[in-house]
Amino acid sequence: MTILVWNVIGVLMSRCFINETNTDDIAVMVSGNVDDxxxxxxxxxxYFDSRGDERINVSQVGDVLRALGQNPTEADIKNCCAQWKEPDHRITFEEFVPIFQTINNSRAVPSIEEFIEGLSHFDKDGNGNINVAELRHLLTTLGERLSDEEADQLLAGHEDSHGNVNIADFVRHVSQR
Structure with a gap:
């Protein structure tokens, strides 16, 4: 529900800028729930505005997006913020909302089954398990790399006596976090 509401807010904010409408008029255009x-x-x-000037550094955009439940890659953030060359440039909330919308709309969240299917490509024996060392290697070297400590936290309690992790159980556990 929150993501849908943010999409609506993003569209309304964009229309406000296109029509040069004062952003205070948004309150008139949206219902109470969206206002919330x-x-x-x-x-x-x-919360991320350290100066009290109702702006954040461009370098904080990823942190704000994550605090709002998004999971952008560093490449996503870099692309959305490319117009601001200096990392200490500060943006307003009104400039941030379309970034949120772009990130939100660009990410289709894979289903649990799709995650299981993806990890199953590393299941050499076809028994629904992956070697914990191999999974740890994948988590710390590919894509958005986890630190060793983050990988340890994620894998804690999932290794069986043979050094394997059940893929389906692991994915379901991680998706509930």
Missing amino acids: HLAEGREVFN
Whole structure:
């Protein structure tokens, strides 16, 4: 529900800028529930505003997105913030909302079954398990790499007596975090 609300907010914010409408007029255009989500987003945004000027550094965009439940890659953030060359450039909440919308719309969240299927390609024996060392290697070397400590936390309690991790159980556990 929150993601849908943020999409609506993003569209409304974009229309406000296109029509040069004052952003205070958004309150007139949206219902109370959306107002609550907009307020929540602004509250999170303002938490990262260290100067009290209602702006954040471009370098904080990823942190704010993650605090709002998104999981952008560093490449996603870099692409969305490419227009601001200096990492200490500060943006307003109104500039942030379309970034949120772009990140939100670009990510189709894979289903649990798709994650299981993806990891099953590393199941050499076809028994639904993956070697814990191999899984740890994947987590720390590919894509958005985890630190050794993060991988240890994620894998804790999943290794069986043969040094394997049940793929389906692992994916379900991780998806509930």
